[in-house]
Amino acid sequence: MTSQDTLRVSVLSEALPYIQRFAGRRVVVKYGGAAMVQAELRDAVYRDVVLLASVGVQPVVVHGGGPEINDWLNRLQIEPEFRDGLRVTTPETMDVVEMVLVGRVNKNIVNGLNQVGGRAVGLCGSDGSLVRARTYADGVNGLVGEVAAVDPAVLFPLLDAGYIPVISSVAADAEGQAHNINADTVAGELAAALQAEKLILLTDTAGILKDRHDPDSLIRQLTLADARQLIHDGVVAGGMTPKTECCIRALAQGVAAAHIVDGRVPHALLLEVFTDSGIGTMVVGSQRGGHG
Numbered sequence: 048m049t050s051q052d053t054l055r056v057s058v059l060s061e062a063l064p065y066i067q068r069f070a071g072r073r074v075v076v077k078y079g080g081a082a083m084v085q086a087e088l089r090d091a092v093y094r095d096v097v098l099l100a101s102v103g104v105q106p107v108v109v110h111g112g113g114p115e116i117n118d119w120l121n122r123l124q125i126e127p128e129f130r131d132g133l134r135v136t137t138p139e140t141m142d143v144v145e146m147v148l149v150g151r152v153n154k155n156i157v158n159g160l161n162q163v164g165g166r167a168v169g170l171c172g173s174d175g176s177l178v179r180a181r182t183y184a185d186g187v188n189g190l191v192g193e194v195a196a197v198d199p200a201v202l203f204p205l206l207d208a209g210y211i212p213v214i215s216s217v218a219a220d221a222e223g224q225a226h227n228i229n230a231d232t233v234a235g236e237l238a239a240a241l242q243a244e245k246l247i248l249l250t251d252t253a254g255i256l257k258d259r260h261d262p263d264s265l266i267r268q269l270t271l272a273d274a275r276q277l278i279h280d281g282v283v284a285g286g287m288t289p290k291t292e293c294c295i296r297a298l299a300q301g302v303a304a305a306h307i308v309d310g311r312v313p314h315a316l317l318l319e320v321f322t323d324s325g326i327g328t329m330v331v332g333s334q335r336g337g338h339g
């Protein structure tokens with residue numbers, strides 16, 4: 048036996064309390080944006096998700112893919128346009144969003160997870176009527192949707208059989224029209240419908256920063272009231288706003304804890320689930336001790 052073997056076994060043994068605590072519990076992971084762009088990090092994220100599934104945690108992956116949609120729109124000479132952090136989605140743009148998210152990005156993630164030993168199944172909001180969309184704000188952004196309803200029934204047999212659902216944020220409205228929904232929003236509503244133990248949003252900052260230009264100003268823990276105040280005061284802005292709002296909505300609907308963590312840190316997911324201190328910003332219903 049080598050010292051490497053001893054180290055590996057003792058590290059595994061240290062993880063036992065966390066494995067026992069989270070086995071059989073659902074953890075919704077939002078994967079997207081900048082955290083998805085770096086190839087070498089992608090593999091580490093896939094390995095972490097598969098490791099969680101292997102020890103009996105039930106991860107559910109919701110993915111975005113904004114940069115990849117932009118890339119394809121540019122190739123088609125369509126200028127990407129955003130209003131209030133949400134893509135202006137014409138019928139033509141919607142076709143591209145659907146092809147990129149439901150097709151290419153979803154399957155890349157499914158293949159990546161399967162490649163490291165997972166059993167992943169790709170779905171979008173329309174599959175099994177998992178998510179019902181409603182047009183956002185009377186159509187100011189075109190075919191942008193918000194979540195009207197979630198029916199997680201399609202996920203239970205998959206989770207019970209050990210599959211990892213990988214879900215893209217495209218869903219139909221009551222008339223069957225596909226809508227483009229912000230992936231953070233879908234992750235938050237899904238976490239609520241599944242009564243998940245944790246909602247973990249992977250992004251490209253350390254978490255919520257007091258000063259968004261100062262990476263050392265990380266806020267480690269926030270209550271719902273603090274989070275609302277930070278949005279009101281403009282400390283949280285841009286792409287961090289839908290993230291913080293979806294944490295607030297998930298917690299208000301019974302999710303135990305929501306975390307905004309740095310997807311650029313290797314094994315950010317395991318650091319969040321398998322340590323007491325965790326990483327990033329944790330939003331909780333009311334103030335409490337530890338980070339878990």
Ligand SMILES: Nc1ncnc2c1ncn2[C@@H]1O[C@H](COP(=O)(O)OP(=O)(O)O)[C@@H](O)[C@H]1O
Nearest residue numbers: 080081250251252255256259282283284286287
């Ligand atoms: N208080 C804040 N703390 C951290 N980031 C913030 C804050 N306010 C605004 N931001 C911005 O939000 C961005 C994260 O949102 P976004 O780019 O939409 O992430 P993703 O692409 O991972 O979904 C950060 O890169 C940062 O520019």
Ligand SMILES: CC(=O)N[C@@H](CCC(=O)OP(=O)(O)O)C(=O)O
Nearest residue numbers: 079080111112113133134229230
């Ligand atoms: C309405 C809206 O803006 N939808 C997003 C959906 C993808 C997404 O949320 O991707 P990220 O998480 O990578 O940003 C979009 O079209 O870009």
